[in-house]
Amino acid sequence: MKFSKSDLTDIINQFRNEKRVFSNENQFQFELADGLQKRGFRTLFEVLSNDKNGKKLYTDLVVDLGNKEYVAIELKYKAAGKPDSKNTKGFDVEKNAFCYGEYKGIKQYMYPQGAVDEGCYGFLKDVERLEHLKNGTLILNFNKENKVRQAYAIIVANSKEGSMSSYWADRKKDTPKQIKWYDYNLGHGRKISGKLDEWKTGKTLHESVFLNNEYECRWEEYYSNTEQTDYPLKYMILEIH
Numbered sequence: 001m002k003f004s005k006s007d008l009t010d011i012i013n014q015f016r017n018e019k020r021v022f023s024n025e026n027q028f029q030f031e032l033a034d035g036l037q038k039r040g041f042r043t044l045f046e047v048l049s050n051d052k053n054g055k056k057l058y059t060d061l062v063v064d065l066g067n068k069e070y071v072a073i074e075l076k077y078k079a080a081g082k083p084d085s086k087n088t089k090g091f092d093v094e095k096n097a098f099c100y101g102e103y104k105g106i107k108q109y110m111y112p113q114g115a116v117d118e119g120c121y122g123f124l125k126d127v128e129r130l131e132h133l134k135n136g137t138l139i140l141n142f143n144k145e146n147k148v149r150q151a152y153a154i155i156v157a158n159s160k161e162g163s164m165s166s167y168w169a170d171r172k173k174d175t176p177k178q179i180k181w182y183d184y185n186l187g188h189g190r191k192i193s194g195k196l197d198e199w200k201t202g203k204t205l206h207e208s209v210f211l212n213n214e215y216e217c218r219w220e221e222y223y224s225n226t227e228q229t230d231y232p233l234k235y236m237i238l239e240i241h
Helices: 005-017 025-038 116-135
Strands: 042-050 056-066 069-078 097-103 106-110 147-158 191-196 199-201 204-206 209-216 220-223 233-239
Touching: 005 025, 005 147, 005 220, 005 233, 025 042, 025 056, 025 069, 056 116, 069 116, 116 147, 116 209
Parallel strands: 069 147
Antiparallel strands: 042 056, 056 069, 097 106, 147 233, 191 209, 199 204, 220 233
């Protein structure tokens, strides 16, 4: 079977056109898999690999193309932290959640997560791991002869538009030295490659990430109704080289 980035883009754009928002990553993972299966792709969840130290690693979705060839997909679904202002448009104070209208008569909520730096780091860590799956230095455990022919990293996130702390903010305008995790920011239009420095938050050390290839961050609109929310949603799909 043939698979391309457009298969993922079409499904996500369908969610967008339906104004469909999910409350968490698991819901997004399930619905994306369902969309792929409706297109005729056999899709597997949480496929195990082991790194060189024996650590268990799981790939969110794996598409079986037949002939022992696969597509590996990693997902991130992130919400911003709780807004400072009680007058934030689209934030339900009682629910402590962002509200994005209704889908089939049910209100759609996203619950604050915060830690944009952690979200960006986790996304690029996924990109690094997908590179290893594609070049064969990491394998899917269920079949030692498997070949990951294609790989994609997807992130959907909400942020306050115009804020320098948003996922897609162009931090080239800021002072890199003031942002400890500058290497990991996903600002729209930014090109990322090579070694990304380690950084520390409290007692947590985030080990450096190395990307063999260059990737350009291109965010697309997902939910941008400014009459309903101050925190739009955008998404990005990186095709792994």
